[in-house]
Amino acid sequence: MTKVRFPVEATHIVMFARAIGETNPVYFEAEAAERSEAGGLIAPPTFTEAAAQFDPDYRLRPKPGVKWFGSGATPSGIESGPPSATSLHAEQEYTYVRPIRPGEVLTRQTKDGAVWEKASRRGGKLVFRERIHEFRDEGGALVVTARAVLVTPVSSSES
Amino acid sequence: MALKASQLKVADVYSECVVENLTRTQIVQYAGASGDYNPIHSDEVYAVYAGHKGVFAHGMLTMGLTGRMLTNYVGDARLVxxxxxxxxxxxxxxxxxxxATVTELNKVGDQDFVELAIAxxxxxxxxxxxxxxxxxxxP
Incomplete structure (x- = not known):
């Protein structure tokens, strides 16, 4: 899969930290952060999610000239309506080598992991897919690994 | 303010209220910052159309809020x-x-680690x- 270039910016960290209700100066105030154990501004532990902003193929962002599935004049901008087999986020796990700092440029590389199935209580089955994002720094060193498990319900008629 | 192995024991608990009366605006704020604009989280008309009772938070917003409790407890730049x-x-x-509940205390070489269960x-x-x-x- 394609690599995504993820420039880490201080303002983006501020916006993300505010959204999760943070007040910790280590995300907001350079001088206070330098005096802290972190030794400077860092990003919150789940910040790598925001790499989606830099993924040109990301489906969950409206794009000019492309019909969007959210509402406008009608409840969905796509005639077929909501996709029937949307995947849900079942699990998320981060493994940290070191904190992320503003000013660095990370590269996100995506790997597919395991795929497994379980019978659904509602009939049909649930398909679980593991997706692994590796974030590396400019020197190629691993910084964070983000492992997601996505689950898609498949009805018995579709399978 | 870092945790010390010598002062921790299994079953120690740390707890925080991480959001009170979650607002739709905070969900929108998270959508904007993270880039996940799935209308199921921010577009009430669409969310109802898609079969939900209304918009609901991104799972990753809940994880982010939970992470705030965690870093307040263990300190900055300490998570593995x-x-x-x-x-x-x-x-x-x-x-x-x-x-967060302490489930194990470990030492690898000179470095101490705490294992936590989170809910x-x-x-x-x-x-x-x-x-x-x-x-x-x-230590």
Whole structure:
């Protein structure tokens, strides 16, 4: 899969930290952060999610000239309506080598992991897919690994 | 303010209210910052059309809020691992409390680590997320 270039910016960290209700100066105030154990501004532990902003193929962002599935004049901008087999986020796990700092440029590389199935209580089955994002720094060193498990319900008629 | 292995024991608990009366605006704020604009989280008209009672929070917003409790407890730049399972939807108006419980204390070489079990519950006491974390701590 394609690599995504993820420039880490201080303002983006501020916006993300505010959204999760943070007040910790280590995300907001350079001088206070330098005096802290972190030794400077860092990003919150789940910040790598925001790499989606830099993924040109990301489906969950409206794009000019492309019909969007959210509402406008009608409840969905796509005639077929909501996709029937949307995947849900079942699990998320981060493994940290070191904190992320503003000013660095990370590269996100995506790997597919395991795929497994379980019978659904509602009939049909649930398909679980593991997706692994590796974030590396400019020197190629691993910084964070983000492992997601996505689950898609498949009805018995579709399978 | 870092945790010290000498002062911790298994079953120690740290807890924080991480959001009170979650607003739709905060969900929108998270959408804007993270880039996840799935209308199911921000577009009430679409969310109802898609079969939900209304918009609900991104799972990753709940994980982010829970992470705030975690870093307040273990300190900055101390996490080695942080993993969760999303168990139930989080709705506007929800109040969430996140808890970390010490499950193990380990030492690898000279470095001490704490293993934590994590649970975040809503105002009804229902678990919306459970998980685990590992952090480097002082001796």
């Amino acid at each position: 691992k942080f993993g969760v399972r999303f168990l139930s939807q989080v709705w506007p108006g929800d109040t969430l409390t996140a808890t 975040t519950v809503n105002q009804e006491g229902k678990e919306v997320l459970t998980g685990h974390a590992t952090a480097r701590i002082d």
